[in-house]
Structures are given as structure tokens and as C-alpha cells.
Amino acid sequence: MSETEGQETATSPASSEPQDTTAQEVQESAEGATVEEPQNALTEKFTPKEWDALKAFRNEIPDALASAYPDKSDAKTAAINLWGVTIDPSNLLDARVSVVLMKFLRARNLSVSEGKVMFIATLRWRDEFNVEAACKEExxxxxxxxxxxxxxxxxxxxxxxxxxxxxxxxxxxxxxxxxxxxxxxxxxxxxxxxxxxxxxxxxxxxxxxxxxxxxxxxxxxxxxxxxxxxxxxxxxxxxxxxxxxxxxxxxxxxxxxxxxxxxxxxxxxxxxxxxxxxxxxxxxxxxxxxxxxxxxxxxxxxxxxx
Structure with a gap:
């Protein structure tokens, strides 16, 4: 009938489920110290299951970037830009990054493996399509x-x-x-x-x-x-x-x-x-x-x- 953005979506908006975590989600760092999870109005609506999926997804991002950009030797560590948000694999504790990554998870029923596949495919497509050039075209x-x-x-x-x-x-x-x-x-x-x-x-x-x-x-x-x-x-x-x-x-x-x-x-x-x-x-x-x-x-x- 028409182009229909987001047809693959299979989950309801996060706001439909009550938030029962604290306003400042805490995550364990590699050194064992606790750091505050950066929050904004959107991340504060994430459910406990969404936070669990997001934390697992973050661990997959360096490998996902390496798969998306196999010709780049520094793909696992180099920051990328997606929809105006800098995704730095060395520091993924950023509220806007969390919002972007959550979109791939929600689109795949919070499956980390399937969200990773979609994320990789999207980055590859953006390179192949040359989205940046399309945005500059007259x-x-x-x-x-x-x-x-x-x-x-x-x-x-x-x-x-x-x-x-x-x-x-x-x-x-x-x-x-x-x-x-x-x-x-x-x-x-x-x-x-x-x-x-x-x-x-x-x-x-x-x-x-x-x-x-x-x-x-x-x-x-x-x-x-x-x-x-x-x-x-x-x-x-x-x-x-x-x-x-x-x-x-x-x-x-x-x-x-x-x-x-x-x-x-x-x-x-x-x-x-x-x-x-x-x-x-x-x-x-x-x-x-x-x-x-x-x-x-x-x-x-x-x-x-x-």
C-alpha cells in the first residue's frame, strides 16, 4: 500500500509498562566500582527487562561494529554517528545512545542477537546506500x-x-x-x-x-x-x-x-x-x-x- 516504517515492530511502547527501577540505574564497571547510569526522560521509562537487554547489547557493540565495517582495522574502538548520536564503543554509558540502541532491541522483541543482526545490517546499508551523500544531494x-x-x-x-x-x-x-x-x-x-x-x-x-x-x-x-x-x-x-x-x-x-x-x-x-x-x-x-x-x-x- 505504501512505505510503512517500522513494520517489524513487535513490542509495545516502553511507557505501557510501569517503571520500577530507581531514577538512577546503577551499573557495575569493569573495575568493580559502581557508576551512575545516565538518564533522560526516555530512558527513565525503560522497563527492567529492557535494561537487562540493553546492558547485554552494549557488550556486543564492538563486535557488531567490526562486523559492520570489516575493512576498518579500528572498527571495534572507533566511534560512529547514527541519527546525530555519537556511539563510542569505549563509552556506551550515554542516555541518547541508550535510546538509539533500544530501538533495535524493541524492534526485535528485546532479542540481543536479533537486535545485533539488525544493527549490523543497518550500518552496512547506510554505507552502501551512502546516506550522507543523499542528504547533501540537491x-x-x-x-x-x-x-x-x-x-x-x-x-x-x-x-x-x-x-x-x-x-x-x-x-x-x-x-x-x-x-x-x-x-x-x-x-x-x-x-x-x-x-x-x-x-x-x-x-x-x-x-x-x-x-x-x-x-x-x-x-x-x-x-x-x-x-x-x-x-x-x-x-x-x-x-x-x-x-x-x-x-x-x-x-x-x-x-x-x-x-x-x-x-x-x-x-x-x-x-x-x-x-x-x-x-x-x-x-x-x-x-x-x-x-x-x-x-x-x-x-x-x-x-x-x-
């Missing part, structure tokens, strides 16, 4: 200028990201070069992630607008682009999505969604909503999460936005 505004918007925040401070696929846009120009579209889409995702401080906010809301999209406008290229994007985001951007709304969805796409609903993991399904057309209908779905002043008028809010 994309034609006449093709991509109106395709994506980051506007406003939800009531909990999460950024709201809009993908507008229909309207008067030339879909053949957008999807004519599938790899260019994917580079744009990844760069747009990375730009969205920059708005997550990973201190109090580590997820976003996405709104996918299909107004103007029809069966005839979806050719092989657009289908391939959607499929590849779905694979990228579900495999390499875990637990970054809070909720996703599909709005102005054509009736045929609604039918496809319900057809494949049994195949979608329940945790992912809980994040997804298919909404009809019209500002009033869309507003009823979005306004419980997003204040009217933060929501564009075209979607039932009060904001003068794109």
Missing part, C-alpha cells in the same frame, strides 16, 4: 518540492511529517528514476529524524496524503519505489514511527489495505489508520493527536501551511 524542486513537508508538532511534541503523493504532481517525474526517489525519500527521513532530540522525543507522526492518486497513475516504477522504500524503512529505521495516517485514500486502496490487514503485525497495525477524504473527516482523525493550530487547514486544522 533534488529538483519542480519534482520534489511539494512532495514532502515537515510541519508542526503533535500534542506530545512529536514532529508531524507529511507526504503528499497526489494532487497536480507529475508522478511519472517523481518515480521515473526510482533510485533518485529513494535517495530523496531517505534524505527526507533523515531530515525528519533531526527534529527528534532523543531526550524527550524519539518518534514522529506521519501523514500520507493520496488525494489525486488513481489506479492509472500507479505504474511499475511507483510500485517498485513504494516496495523498496517499505523495505528500507522497516529494516533500517526501527521504532521511529509513533503513528501513521493514510488520508484521502482512494476506495481501491482501502480495499487493498483490508485485504492485507491479516498479514500486518498487530503492533504495526495499531499505529496505522486509514482515513477518508475531506477536511472535516481528516480533522476528526488527526485533531485528537494534533492541536488545531498545528494542523494545516486542508486537513481540518487552523494553520496556514503548505
Amino acid at each position: 533534488f529538483p524542486q519542480d519534482v520534489f518540492g511539494q512532495l514532502g513537508h515537515i510541519y508542526g508538532k503533535d500534542k506530545a511534541g512529536r514532529p508531524v511529517v507529511y507526504n503528499v503523493y497526489g494532487g497536480n504532481q507529475d508522478l511519472k517525474a517523481i518515480f521515473g528514476d526510482v533510485q533518485r526517489f529513494l535517495r530523496w525519500r531517505v534524505a527526507f527521513m533523515e531530515k525528519s529524524i533531526e527534529l527528534l532530540d532523543l531526550e524527550s522525543t524519539d518518534q514522529m507522526i506521519q501523514v500520507h496524503d493520496y488525494a489525486g492518486v488513481s489506479m492509472t497513475s500507479r505504474d511499475a516504477n511507483s510500485k517498485n519505489a513504494a516496495s523498496e522504500a517499505s523495505s528500507i524503512f522497516s529494516s533500517h529505521y526501527p521504532e521511529l514511527l509513533y503513528k501513521k495516517y493514510f488520508i484521502n485514500v482512494p476506495s481501491y486502496m482501502t480495499w487493498i489495505f483490508w485485504l492485507f490487514k491479516p498479514l500486518i503485525p498487530s503492533a504495526t497495525l495499531a499505529k496505522m489508520s486509514v482515513v477518508g477524504s475531506g477536511a472535516s473527516t481528516i480533522g476528526k482523525a488527526l485533531l485528537p493527536e494534533i492541536d488545531a493550530k498545528q494542523l494545516p487547514k486542508r486537513y481540518g486544522g487552523e494553520a496556514e501551511a503548505f
Whole structure:
């Protein structure tokens, strides 16, 4: 139906389970001394099982880096940057690092071995795809200028990201070069992630607008682009999505969604909503999460936005 970030998620948010550890988790250092576990608003919501998994995961990070970068002799000790966070294998006691690593664990039901595999695969993919270059690439505004918007925040401070696929846009120009579209889409995702401080906010809301999209406008290229994007985001951007709304969805796409609903993991399904057309209908779905002043008028809010 569309790219669906985080489809592999199989656990519920950490906040759904009560926190019964102290505000300052204590960890034994190699010398036997105790050190305070750095905390922020997000790590304070980790459950005891999550802390146990995280501590075990930390021990695997040097080997994971060596596997991700086999050509680098210092891979086990060299720091890397992921989503604006420095991950230093010699000092992993950092709250924001904990938040990033926990995403891979939650995406794999707190399995350290499976989380490690996902982490390695993500680092390898980022190198192969050359995410850094994609983020610096200049994309034609006449093709991509109106395709994506980051506007406003939800009531909990999460950024709201809009993908507008229909309207008067030339879909053949957008999807004519599938790899260019994917580079744009990844760069747009990375730009969205920059708005997550990973201190109090580590997820976003996405709104996918299909107004103007029809069966005839979806050719092989657009289908391939959607499929590849779905694979990228579900495999390499875990637990970054809070909720996703599909709005102005054509009736045929609604039918496809319900057809494949049994195949979608329940945790992912809980994040997804298919909404009809019209500002009033869309507003009823979005306004419980997003204040009217933060929501564009075209979607039932009060904001003068794109």
C-alpha cells in the first residue's frame, strides 16, 4: 500500500509498562566500582527487562561494529554517528545512545542477537546506500518540492511529517528514476529524524496524503519505489514511527489495505489508520493527536501551511 516504517515492530511502547527501577540505574564497571547510569526522560521509562537487554547489547557493540565495517582495522574502538548520536564503543554509558540502541532491541522483541543482526545490517546499508551523500544531494524542486513537508508538532511534541503523493504532481517525474526517489525519500527521513532530540522525543507522526492518486497513475516504477522504500524503512529505521495516517485514500486502496490487514503485525497495525477524504473527516482523525493550530487547514486544522 505504501512505505510503512517500522513494520517489524513487535513490542509495545516502553511507557505501557510501569517503571520500577530507581531514577538512577546503577551499573557495575569493569573495575568493580559502581557508576551512575545516565538518564533522560526516555530512558527513565525503560522497563527492567529492557535494561537487562540493553546492558547485554552494549557488550556486543564492538563486535557488531567490526562486523559492520570489516575493512576498518579500528572498527571495534572507533566511534560512529547514527541519527546525530555519537556511539563510542569505549563509552556506551550515554542516555541518547541508550535510546538509539533500544530501538533495535524493541524492534526485535528485546532479542540481543536479533537486535545485533539488525544493527549490523543497518550500518552496512547506510554505507552502501551512502546516506550522507543523499542528504547533501540537491533534488529538483519542480519534482520534489511539494512532495514532502515537515510541519508542526503533535500534542506530545512529536514532529508531524507529511507526504503528499497526489494532487497536480507529475508522478511519472517523481518515480521515473526510482533510485533518485529513494535517495530523496531517505534524505527526507533523515531530515525528519533531526527534529527528534532523543531526550524527550524519539518518534514522529506521519501523514500520507493520496488525494489525486488513481489506479492509472500507479505504474511499475511507483510500485517498485513504494516496495523498496517499505523495505528500507522497516529494516533500517526501527521504532521511529509513533503513528501513521493514510488520508484521502482512494476506495481501491482501502480495499487493498483490508485485504492485507491479516498479514500486518498487530503492533504495526495499531499505529496505522486509514482515513477518508475531506477536511472535516481528516480533522476528526488527526485533531485528537494534533492541536488545531498545528494542523494545516486542508486537513481540518487552523494553520496556514503548505
